[in-house]
Amino acid sequence: MRTTLVLRALPPLWAALCALAAASALTLLHGESPRELYRLLWAGTWGSAYGIGQVLFKATPLLFCGLGVAMALRAGLFNIGAEGQITVGAFAAALSGAALPAATPAWLALPTVLLCAFGAGAALGAVAGLFRWLAGAHEVIVTMMLNFVVRAAMVGLGGHVFLRESVHTAPVVAGAELPRLSRYLPALHGSAANASLLLGLLVCAGCALLLSRTRAGFVLRTLGSNEEAARAAGVHVGRTWTWALALAGGVAGLGGTNFVLGYKHYYEDGFSGGVGYMGIAVAVLGHNRPLGVLLAALLFGTLSQGGLAVHALVPRELIDVLTAVVLLTLAASQPAVQRLLQAQPGARREKEQDEKDKEGP
Amino acid sequence: MSAPPPLCEAVDLSVRYGSLWANRGVSLAVRPGEVVALVGENGAGKSTLLHALYGLVPLDGGQVRYHGQPVVPSPQRAIAAGLGLVHQHFMLVPPLTVAENVILGQEPRKHGLLDRRRAEEEVRALAVRHGLAIDPRRPVADLSVGEAQRVEILKVLYRGARLLILDEPTAVLTPAEAEGMLRVLRQLVSDPAGGRGLLLVTHKLDEVMAVADRVVVLRQGELVASLPAQACSPAEIARAMVGRELQPVRRHPRPAGPAEVALAVHELVVERDGVRRLDGVTLQVRAGEVLGIAGVEGNGQTELCAAVMGLLPVRSGSVQLASAAGLRDITHLPVRARREAGLAWVPEDRHRHGLVLDFSLADNLLLGHEGAFCTGWLPWLQVIDRRRLLRHGRQLLDEYDIQPPEVQAPARALSGGNQQKLVVARELSAQPRVILAAQPTRGVDVGAIQTIHAQLLGARDRGAAVLLVSAELDELQKLADRIAVLYRGRIRAVLDNPPSCPVQRARLGELMAGGMA
Numbered sequence: 001m002r003t004t005l006v007l008r009a010l011p012p013l014w015a016a017l018c019a020l021a022a023a024s025a026l027t028l029l030h031g032e033s034p035r036e037l038y039r040l041l042w043a044g045t046w047g048s049a050y051g052i053g054q055v056l057f058k059a060t061p062l063l064f065c066g067l068g069v070a071m072a073l074r075a076g077l078f079n080i081g082a083e084g085q086i087t088v089g090a091f092a093a094a095l096s097g098a099a100l101p102a103a104t105p106a107w108l109a110l111p112t113v114l115l116c117a118f119g120a121g122a123a124l125g126a127v128a129g130l131f132r133w134l135a136g137a138h139e140v141i142v143t144m145m146l147n148f149v150v151r152a153a154m155v156g157l158g159g160h161v162f163l164r165e166s167v168h169t170a171p172v173v174a175g176a177e178l179p180r181l182s183r184y185l186p187a188l189h190g191s192a193a194n195a196s197l198l199l200g201l202l203v204c205a206g207c208a209l210l211l212s213r214t215r216a217g218f219v220l221r222t223l224g225s226n227e228e229a230a231r232a233a234g235v236h237v238g239r240t241w242t243w244a245l246a247l248a249g250g251v252a253g254l255g256g257t258n259f260v261l262g263y264k265h266y267y268e269d270g271f272s273g274g275v276g277y278m279g280i281a282v283a284v285l286g287h288n289r290p291l292g293v294l295l296a297a298l299l300f301g302t303l304s305q306g307g308l309a310v311h312a313l314v315p316r317e318l319i320d321v322l323t324a325v326v327l328l329t330l331a332a333s334q335p336a337v338q339r340l341l342q343a344q345p346g347a348r349r350e351k352e353q354d355e356k357d358k359e360g361p
Numbered sequence: 362m363s364a365p366p367p368l369c370e371a372v373d374l375s376v377r378y379g380s381l382w383a384n385r386g387v388s389l390a391v392r393p394g395e396v397v398a399l400v401g402e403n404g405a406g407k408s409t410l411l412h413a414l415y416g417l418v419p420l421d422g423g424q425v426r427y428h429g430q431p432v433v434p435s436p437q438r439a440i441a442a443g444l445g446l447v448h449q450h451f452m453l454v455p456p457l458t459v460a461e462n463v464i465l466g467q468e469p470r471k472h473g474l475l476d477r478r479r480a481e482e483e484v485r486a487l488a489v490r491h492g493l494a495i496d497p498r499r500p501v502a503d504l505s506v507g508e509a510q511r512v513e514i515l516k517v518l519y520r521g522a523r524l525l526i527l528d529e530p531t532a533v534l535t536p537a538e539a540e541g542m543l544r545v546l547r548q549l550v551s552d553p554a555g556g557r558g559l560l561l562v563t564h565k566l567d568e569v570m571a572v573a574d575r576v577v578v579l580r581q582g583e584l585v586a587s588l589p590a591q592a593c594s595p596a597e598i599a600r601a602m603v604g605r606e607l608q609p610v611r612r613h614p615r616p617a618g619p620a621e622v623a624l625a626v627h628e629l630v631v632e633r634d635g636v637r638r639l640d641g642v643t644l645q646v647r648a649g650e651v652l653g654i655a656g657v658e659g660n661g662q663t664e665l666c667a668a669v670m671g672l673l674p675v676r677s678g679s680v681q682l683a684s685a686a687g688l689r690d691i692t693h694l695p696v697r698a699r700r701e702a703g704l705a706w707v708p709e710d711r712h713r714h715g716l717v718l719d720f721s722l723a724d725n726l727l728l729g730h731e732g733a734f735c736t737g738w739l740p741w742l743q744v745i746d747r748r749r750l751l752r753h754g755r756q757l758l759d760e761y762d763i764q765p766p767e768v769q770a771p772a773r774a775l776s777g778g779n780q781q782k783l784v785v786a787r788e789l790s791a792q793p794r795v796i797l798a799a800q801p802t803r804g805v806d807v808g809a810i811q812t813i814h815a816q817l818l819g820a821r822d823r824g825a826a827v828l829l830v831s832a833e834l835d836e837l838q839k840l841a842d843r844i845a846v847l848y849r850g851r852i853r854a855v856l857d858n859p860p861s862c863p864v865q866r867a868r869l870g871e872l873m874a875g876g877m878a
Contacts, residue, residue, distance in 0.1 A: 234697030
């Protein structure tokens with residue numbers, strides 16, 4: 001048990017060390033002081049109230065997309081389509097929010113736009129599920145292709161719905177806006193962190209409860225762990241694929257609210273910046289568990305905001321390198337750390353226990 | 362001249378996994394010309410002992426000797442000393458031919474290139490010499506399980522093994538194949554020129570009696586008996602294995618008078634990959650009856666169960682299940698509806714169809730019975746009643762004597778026998794009308810077999826209809842009220858099997874091989 005804990009804790013530490021070493025080396029090569037880099041990095045993220053706000057703002061869509069990928073993975077499905085799903089979610093939220101009468105109260109406007117955002121993402125996810133169910137098309141291909149379809153559709157639709165000489169839609173009505181967190185916590189003044197984060201936390205908790213407590217979550221996990229056993233137990237596999245991908249798409253679609261309802265109040269072309277693809281890394285790093293996804297989203301939010309903070313000192317790309325180093329070390333260190341521990345006499349037993357378990361009939 | 366030293370010897374050998382002793386103070390020797398059978402329940406430490414002798418597991422005490430010399434065992438040393446381990450699961454490369462698999466790692470060369478012709482000649486000669494007839498040029502992927510097993514044995518013989526160590530070699534073989542295999546093994550050892558010995562792990566006591574010179578019984582990691590095979594009975598060995606007297610499972614005659622038909626299969630035709638696997642099967646199982654399905658594997662048993670469960674599409678014919686309002690056609694119902702109508706399935710491959718190994722025992726008991734433990738108004742947001750599930754789980758673990766009795770432990774941590782008991786417990790606990798039990802005791806130890814047999818008969822006595830598919834003739838004779846023989850997708854014959862005068866094995870064997878009814 002103790003060894004397991006160490007096994008879980010070591011890879012992130014190891015990744016952080018590698019990332020620090022790589023960052024220091026690159027900064028030195030660039031002719032700047034690593035100490036200054038870290039000072040800026042800290043001050044721009046967790047070292048100031050504004051920094052914290054911005055980290056939370058960046059982490060919010062990552063949380064939604066990460067959950068969208070993770071929920072599908074728990075059902076044994078690879079949802080590569082979070083990018084398309086968050087895009088249509090944002091688009092649907094913006095259009096529905098702008099179409100409401102100007103005086104619509106928040107209690108009516110917010111649920112409506114949230115439902116539209118969820119519904120648009122869910123529809124896109126369900127398409128992939130239906131393709132898998134009825135045509136046997138692998139969801140990796142379908143969701144990835146749908147990303148391109150959405151991209152193209154946005155370009156085509158943009159000409160009709162964007163305001164003249166801009167790449168954004170009309171703003172949503174006041175009732176559909178999500179308030180900034182600085183309204184309640186004045187210290188966060190200036191940061192774009194908004195109530196979409198609270199929605200994200202709710203969805204995160206909802207996903208956790210769904211997985212652990214409900215019949216639907218049980219069916220989803222069963223399908224993800226052993227498809228044949230699920231079939232034998234009476235699970236309708238195709239239907240479950242479809243609703244699992246719809247749920248995943250809907251959750252990712254809600255991620256669009258961060259920008260559209262909480263920040264700019266309109267849909268803008270290219271707002272996502274590839275956050276849907278980052279969601280895959282977030283889900284994997286978070287071991288597909290809602291709490292893990294939350295932590296991973298915060299880490300990637302920190303790195304993303306940190307990149308902006310150190311921009312004056314080193315090129316922004318340095319932080320991209322850091323992100324890559326963190327990802328690579330995390331991916332590589334899990335087995336490496338395990339081997340290291342197994343080389344020690346105390347830890348050797350665990351492996352043998354595994355072997356013993358396999359000692360079958 | 363003194364007697365030759367044992368080929369391999371364990372002296373006071375101990376292996377520990379954490380706080381658990383997998384082997385404790387085990388001493389064992391195999392001499393040339395001797396067949397030693399190693400028996401014990403699942404998890405008694407048999408495989409660990411083999412692995413320790415072969416150097417796959419480090420020792421925590423005691424000594425291993427090859428040819429009388431103490432060594433620190435390692436697979437390299439073991440092979441050099443003439444030990445050949447045949448794993449329970451095949452370690453063959455399917456696309457390569459028999460000869461290529463056999464010579465892999467010791468390829469004969471000519472001018473630095475593989476001498477394929479010589480390899481094939483050598484393998485052919487070796488096969489003929491030992492009565493393991495097989496064409497060296499066939500790809501392993503095309504072989505039957507029994508033939509693949511022969512290749513495994515040829516592999517160790519090719520490396521000059523003198524002590525063959527076999528981990529349940531007959532577990533996957535049909536009765537006829539198993540008999541042939543045992544005969545070959547016996548010959549290998551009795552050949553005085555070879556100086557060979559055999560260490561055999563098995564669950565089947567009749568096999569032990571048939572080939573072994575000596576029986577070594579392990580229980581909870583300790584050696585509890587080492588007896589000459591001639592001097593003991595299967596019952597004695599079974600008692601040593603489980604450490605208590607086993608109550609024989611008795612089938613009481615069915616009450617007189619016709620019972621209602623619980624499962625009726627009519628002219629069922631099933632095709633798979635373009636091949637007709639079931640070719641018009643008609644059978645009926647009555648309430649309170651066990652209908653055994655005998656047959657060599659691959660004659661449609663798997664498809665019969667899958668089609669009745671609703672996992673395979675039916676080409677024509679029908680499946681009917683008893684309901685409160687008489688027989689009801691379920692031919693086109695989905696799996697869930699069939700389960701709800703009172704159908705239960707103990708699948709032959711528990712890892713593939715029966716369990717989710719990463720789930721806890723409790724979650725595995727929930728599988729397929731979600732409806733019974735979930736509450737809520739919205740069907741898709743029903744909440745699992747954990748408290749009730751855990752209580753139900755503890756009760757079942759106790760009733761079926763599943764070890765360890767930890768409802769939260771992952772299913773992966775259980776031994777094979779306990780995993781199987783878990784599946785049977787789940788399927789029988791919902792009081793089904795009809796139970797499909799496919800190979801319910803395959804690869805399971807005597808203690809678990811007894812529990813499973815008793816529970817199946819218990820369900821029968823409570824009025825359930827049991828369709829029992831088994832490759833074990835003993836099992837069929839013991840449990841089935843009637844035995845149907847399935848041959849090439851057709852029912853060949855249905856024989857009555859009353860407890861007082863069971864069907865003759867020879868008769869069954871003849872029908873299974875396609876003989877006239």
